[in-house]
Amino acid sequence: DVYDTLFIIKNRDNVEVWYWVNGLNGYDKYFQTNDGVSSLTTDANVMTVSGTTITLGSTLLNDNYVVECHRAGAAGGAANTDGTNITSTVSVNSVTGFVVGTYTGTGTVDDSIGTGLSTALDFALIQRTNDDRSTAVYHSSATGDGSGLYWQTDNGNNNSNTSACFRTVDATTMQFGDNSQMNGSSDTYVFLGWHGVEGYSAFGTYEGNGSATDGSFISVGFKPASIVFKS
Numbered sequence: 001d002v003y004d005t006l007f008i009i010k011n012r013d014n015v016e017v018w019y020w021v022n023g024l025n026g027y028d029k030y031f032q033t034n035d036g037v038s039s040l041t042t043d044a045n046v047m048t049v050s051g052t053t054i055t056l057g058s059t060l061l062n063d064n065y066v067v068e069c070h071r072a073g074a075a076g077g078a079a080n081t082d083g084t085n086i087t088s089t090v091s092v093n094s095v096t097g098f099v100v101g102t103y104t105g106t107g108t109v110d111d112s113i114g115t116g117l118s119t120a121l122d123f124a125l126i127q128r129t130n131d132d133r134s135t136a137v138y139h140s141s142a143t144g145d146g147s148g149l150y151w152q153t154d155n156g157n158n159n160s161n162t163s164a165c166f167r168t169v170d171a172t173t174m175q176f177g178d179n180s181q182m183n184g185s186s187d188t189y190v191f192l193g194w195h196g197v198e199g200y201s202a203f204g205t206y207e208g209n210g211s212a213t214d215g216s217f218i219s220v221g222f223k224p225a226s227i228v229f230k231s
Contacts, residue, residue, distance in 0.1 A: 002074065003023065003072060004023035004024040004071075004072040004075055004076070005022065005070065006022045006070040006072065006192060007022070007054065008020055008067070009021065009047065009067050009068075011063050013061075013063035013064050016060070017034050018032050018034060019032060020033060021046060021047055023072070023075055023100075024072070024076070024089070024091050024190070025190055027047060028042055028044040028046075029041065030043060031135070033125075033135050033152065034152065037132040037133050037134050037152065038133075038135070039128065039131050039133070040127070043059055044057070045059040046060065068226055070098050070192075071093055071098075072091035073091040073093055075091075076091070077100075078116070080116050082113075082115075082173055084111050084173075085108065085111045086103050086111050086112065086113050088103040090116035092116040092117060094117065096201070097119060097194055097197045097200075099121075099191075099192070099193045100191070100192050101113070101115065101190070101191050102190050103188075104186060105180075105183040105184045105187045105188075106183060106185060107184055107186075108185075109167075109176075109177050110175060111183060112173040112175035112176065113176075115173060115193055119195045120170055121138065121169055121193040121195050122194060123138065123194045124137070124138040124174065124191055124192065125191065126138075126181070126191045127189065128181060128187055129190055130187055130188045134150040134151065135152060136149075136150060136151075136182045138193075139203065139230075140203060141204065142157040147166050148165025148181075165181070174193070199221060200222070202220035202221065202222075204218075206218050
């Protein structure tokens with residue numbers, strides 16, 4: 001536990017929430033990405049971390065689980081002032097192109113956070129931690145002023161309101177509107193972000209063909225262990 005690691009935990013046998021736990025917020029806290037909304041919930045019995053060992057706790061059922069792990073940087077992160085009017089705390093793994101970070105919103109359109117990386121994010125999740133909100137999702141293909149998706153809804157890209165969601169994302173920063181999902185005044189947030197790394201991760205688009213026998217072919221250059229896709 002000398003690193004801030006992200007753990008994504010899901011029951012494979014029964015109905016149970018998706019648990020998202022990261023070291024920067026503390027392994028006794030989680031948010032969930034199910035239908036509805038979520039804030040940061042304290043529960044020391046979801047999991048514990050000791051060195052290179054994790055133990056699933058008594059909150060979870062006696063079932064089979066899938067656990068996905070993403071190592072960030074050294075525990076506790078570091079302050080980042082690359083953004084405009086917002087200082088973020090970021091824990092970065094530059095080799096895998098992954099960052100977990102926290103910040104406090106301003107409620108001002110065009111303010112931004114520093115990501116601590118030197119390549120623009122391709123995929124990011126932002127979760128408000130001091131109140132219940134849906135999980136905002138950025139993808140580099142779902143662009144446009146005010147673009148954004150929400151993990152807990154089946155809506156398409158929201159690019160009709162220039163102040164609502166994500167605005168410019170560049171090599172070192174991510175810029176927001178004033179939406180309370182990601183930049184409410186004095187509200188607190190956690191964000192998770194990735195950019196593509198050749199041979200490790202890939203983010204992109206494809207067009208379906210509606211065929212059950214010869215569907216669209218997507219080459220990412222390696223055998224993926226985890227896949228997320230969204231219309």
